[in-house]
Amino acid sequence: MKSIIERIEEEISTWAPKEGAEEVGSVRATGDGIAEIDGLTNAVMSEMVLFDATFDRPLEEALKDTDPLYGLVLNLEEDGVRAVVLGDASRVYEGMLVRRIGRLLSIPVGEALIGRVVNPLGEPVDGKGPIATTENRAIEHEAYGVIDRAPVNEPLHTGIKAIDAMIPIGRGQRELIIGDRGTGKTTVAIDTILNQKSEPESSRPICIYVAIGQKESKTAKLVAELTEKGAMEYSIIVTAPASAPAAMLFLAPFAGASIGEYFMEQGRDALVVYDDLSKQAVAYRQMSLLLRRPPGREAYPGDIFYLHSRLLERAAKLSKEKGGGSLTALPIIETQENDVSAYIPTNVISITDGQIFLEADLFNKGQRPAINVGISVSRVGSSAQTKAMKGVSGKIKLELAQFRELEAFMQFSSDLDADTKKQIDAGRRMTEVLKQKNGEPLAFEMESAVIFAAINGYFNDVEPEEASLAEEKLRNYLSREGVDVLSCIQKTKSIDEEIENKLRKVLDAFHLVAP
Amino acid sequence: MDSYTRLLEIVAQTEDKKISDDAVSRLILHLKSRGRMKMLSKIARELKKVAIRRQSMLPVIEVANGNDKLKALSEAHAEGFSTDTVRINTKLIRGWRARKGGTLVDRSAKRALIDIYTQAL
Numbered sequence: 001m002k003s004i005i006e007r008i009e010e011e012i013s014t015w016a017p018k019e020g021a022e023e024v025g026s027v028r029a030t031g032d033g034i035a036e037i038d039g040l041t042n043a044v045m046s047e048m049v050l051f052d053a054t055f056d057r058p059l060e061e062a063l064k065d066t067d068p069l070y071g072l073v074l075n076l077e078e079d080g081v082r083a084v085v086l087g088d089a090s091r092v093y094e095g096m097l098v099r100r101i102g103r104l105l106s107i108p109v110g111e112a113l114i115g116r117v118v119n120p121l122g123e124p125v126d127g128k129g130p131i132a133t134t135e136n137r138a139i140e141h142e143a144y145g146v147i148d149r150a151p152v153n154e155p156l157h158t159g160i161k162a163i164d165a166m167i168p169i170g171r172g173q174r175e176l177i178i179g180d181r182g183t184g185k186t187t188v189a190i191d192t193i194l195n196q197k198s199e200p201e202s203s204r205p206i207c208i209y210v211a212i213g214q215k216e217s218k219t220a221k222l223v224a225e226l227t228e229k230g231a232m233e234y235s236i237i238v239t240a241p242a243s244a245p246a247a248m249l250f251l252a253p254f255a256g257a258s259i260g261e262y263f264m265e266q267g268r269d270a271l272v273v274y275d276d277l278s279k280q281a282v283a284y285r286q287m288s289l290l291l292r293r294p295p296g297r298e299a300y301p302g303d304i305f306y307l308h309s310r311l312l313e314r315a316a317k318l319s320k321e322k323g324g325g326s327l328t329a330l331p332i333i334e335t336q337e338n339d340v341s342a343y344i345p346t347n348v349i350s351i352t353d354g355q356i357f358l359e360a361d362l363f364n365k366g367q368r369p370a371i372n373v374g375i376s377v378s379r380v381g382s383s384a385q386t387k388a389m390k391g392v393s394g395k396i397k398l399e400l401a402q403f404r405e406l407e408a409f410m411q412f413s414s415d416l417d418a419d420t421k422k423q424i425d426a427g428r429r430m431t432e433v434l435k436q437k438n439g440e441p442l443a444f445e446m447e448s449a450v451i452f453a454a455i456n457g458y459f460n461d462v463e464p465e466e467a468s469l470a471e472e473k474l475r476n477y478l479s480r481e482g483v484d485v486l487s488c489i490q491k492t493k494s495i496d497e498e499i500e501n502k503l504r505k506v507l508d509a510f511h512l513v514a515p
Numbered sequence: 516m517d518s519y520t521r522l523l524e525i526v527a528q529t530e531d532k533k534i535s536d537d538a539v540s541r542l543i544l545h546l547k548s549r550g551r552m553k554m555l556s557k558i559a560r561e562l563k564k565v566a567i568r569r570q571s572m573l574p575v576i577e578v579a580n581g582n583d584k585l586k587a588l589s590e591a592h593a594e595g596f597s598t599d600t601v602r603i604n605t606k607l608i609r610g611w612r613a614r615k616g617g618t619l620v621d622r623s624a625k626r627a628l629i630d631i632y633t634q635a636l
Contacts, residue, residue, distance in 0.1 A: 004635045007631070007635055018621065018622075018627075020620075021594065021618045021619060021620045022618075022619050022620075022621070023617050023618060023619075024614070024617055024618070024619040025617055026571065028568070038568060038571075038572075038617075039572075039616065039617030040617060041617055042617075054625075054626070054629050056606065057606065058605075058606045059606070059608060059625055059628060059629070062625075062629055063629065063632055066629060066632065066633045066636075095571075097619075099619075
């Protein structure tokens with residue numbers, strides 16, 4: 001108390017009124033989180049304004065309500081502006097003074113954010129106290145141009161066999177995860193984050209998970225899981241829960257991108273998961289309708305494509321001159337009844353560099369992750385795949401494509417010739433081998449060894465339905481007896497002749513002990 | 516309705532009673548012919564709001580203490596506030612503040628005290 005009094009007395013003794021004028025406006029009308037403001041004629045788009053509840057109140061009352069309440073200017077009109085209230089809109093009243101604060105909406109960024117849970121304004125919401133950052137970064141930021149970028153050529157391993165083998169993701173890529181609710185979209189993203197723990201610290205990406213419109217209990221569970229598995233050491237959570245105003249849901253992905261860009265500009269790698277952009281689109285539609293912008297298809301505003309394209313374009317692999325950092329984006333889109341031809345899914349599919357399509361039917365059949373490899377694609381990731389994975393993955397795609405052709409035929413014919421039956425069994429075995437439990441991502445050397453065993457017939461002696469069990473046994477065996485060969489694959493990132501011979505020896509030995 | 520209000524607002528700016536009376540009579544005739552006389556009360560309400568808004572845009576100087584009136588006036592004039600009316604605002608602490616349209620000059624101590632308080636917290 002004494003220190004506060006001393007501090008106040010010191011300030012008063014040296015006080016002199018501030019020089020100059022400031023630009024202000026007053027709230028004409030407010031409702032549904034939107035404020036119509038008279039004045040502020042020089043305000044610019046995306047500028048922050050401060051709703052000043054202290055202006056026309058006596059000091060003792062004003063001191064009870066000093067929490068700053070900000071707004072974001074989104075409509076510039078003839079005699080005023082419209083702004084969304086970034087906080088408790090019930091505190092805004094007609095006639096309230098609004099001040100320009102002269103900066104675009106920005107959030108604090110820095111190392112101190114790692115391990116923390118923040119809201120889209122960068123304020124901590126994990127109860128661990130203030131975050132000591134020194135830098136601020138605008139939430140809206142222009143994406144890097146062609147000259148500043150380098151081709152995507154480094155892999156980002158997800159630890160999921162089916163993805164790393166057939167739909168590889170590169171650092172700086174934008175890969176969409178799309179599917180109905182409850183098909184494991186978040187699980188794929190979380191496993192990817194968990195898998196980064198197996199990366200060497202020097203190349204381990206900083207992972208940013210942006211939870212948009214999710215239940216707070218789900219986010220809390222996720223934070224607990226990441227903490228328990230030691231993944232919070234390199235992760236940041238940005239959360240805009242379902243209970244937050246629409247403006248927060250709209251801003252959350254941009255906040256995540258800004259945080260990711262900070263690390264990318266430091267020459268480091270970052271991974272950002274937007275879970276999910278369908279909810280962001282709905283929030284943006286709500287805001288746009290309240291801002292009286294003309295509705296278009298499905299009542300979304302005309303710039304809904306630009307909303308997502310400008311966000312996802314910020315993912316990049318920077319050139320060496322720019323530090324060589326990268327920002328990989330894994331946007332998530334929820335579909336209704338597997339309809340990928342709806343407005344938002346088609347938009348985001350066309351923006352991204354590929355998509356991982358998860359299907360409810362496959363999920364219900366027990367194939368997890370429920371990836372439909374037929375329509376999933378990665379447009380740039382294959383050039384980033386390690387030699388080890390590239391060497392073993394080509395054959396899987398062919399085998400599974402043949403299996404899909406025959407699978408349909410199989411339902412109509414009971415008498416199959418031996419060759420066809422063999423191909424079908426091989427496909428079923430491969431499908432079983434690619435199954436994986438959630439929360440158990442595999443290091444890429446283990447993935448390569450397992451897939452090598454599968455395509456070279458090491459599971460041919462087991463019934464197709466037991467291939468999954470045999471694969472698990474093989475992994476256990478490899479982690480006991482194949483440490484050398486695994487470390488060779490990890491070091492060289494390839495399976496050359498020498499490593500192949502070593503691997504075959506271990507696999508032959510496994511074949512003998514566990515038929 | 517917005518268009519009618521806007522039209523009357525523009526007419527009112529001429530400050531010629533004859534023109535504005537004529538405009539109102541024509542508007543009433545127009546509304547009658549369209550069977551939209553119900554709108555008249557709404558237009559009047561909107562115009563009142565516009566008038567209040569206009570009033571709030573006029574220059575105003577406020578002082579914390581009546582003794583500071585002259586000093587506040589001269590300083591406010593120097594800042595470009597062309598009015599001689601000064602109001603006493605008991606919510607202010609020391610000094611004065613003036614507002615004209617979207618411009619605010621605050622030479623009072625109240626905001627500084629609030630800033631110190633929030634920083635100290």
